Amino acid sequence: xxxxxxxxxxxxxxxxxxxxxxxxxxxxxxxxxxxxxxxxxxxxxxxxxxxxxxxxxxxxxxxxxxxxxxxxxxxxxxxxxxxxxxxxxxxxxxxxxxxxxxxxxxxxxxxxxxxxxxxxxxxxxxx
Numbered sequence: 652x653x654x655x656x657x658x659x660x661x662x663x664x665x666x667x668x669x670x671x672x673x674x675x676x677x678x679x680x681x682x683x684x685x686x687x688x689x690x691x692x693x694x695x696x697x698x699x700x701x702x703x704x705x706x707x708x709x710x711x712x713x714x715x716x717x718x719x720x721x722x723x724x725x726x727x728x729x730x731x732x733x734x735x736x737x738x739x740x741x742x743x744x745x746x747x748x749x750x751x752x753x754x755x756x757x758x759x760x761x762x763x764x765x766x767x768x769x770x771x772x773x774x775x776x777x778x
Contacts, residue, residue: 652701652742655694659745662687666752670760674767677760684760688753695746702739709735 665687670680709731 652698652739655698655701655746656742658690658694659742659749662691662749662753663745666749666756672763672767674764677763677767681757681760681764684753684757688750688757691746691750691753695743695750698739698743698746702736702743705736705739 665683670676
């Protein structure tokens with residue numbers, strides 16, 4: 652989990668870097684973001700697996716403890732389990748947002764390239 656969080660922080664740092672409108676830089680950034688997008692998709696699946704394992708484990712422990720002691724409502728059980736898996740849920744959410752940010756940035760960068768391409772076309776035709 653720590654390794655995924657560290658890698659997520661590195662990718663997040665790259666996502667927060669502002670890109671110029673230089674077509675070469677935009678193209679390079681699209682290439683890097685494509686790799687990050689693929690990697691973050693896999694990281695997202697890994698984080699969800701870690702989260703599910705933690706939740707399953709905590710549900711079992713909670714049920715055992717409740718059986719030993721007294722009744723606890725389903726709502727209280729869910730809140731308890733969620734609070735125990737808070738770090739894992741955060742990792743899932745963070746990586747999901749990173750993945751979506753990669754997708755949105757690539758879309759925006761493609762728009763910049765299209766705009767620059769159209770400007771070049773117009774400059775050559777004299778419009």
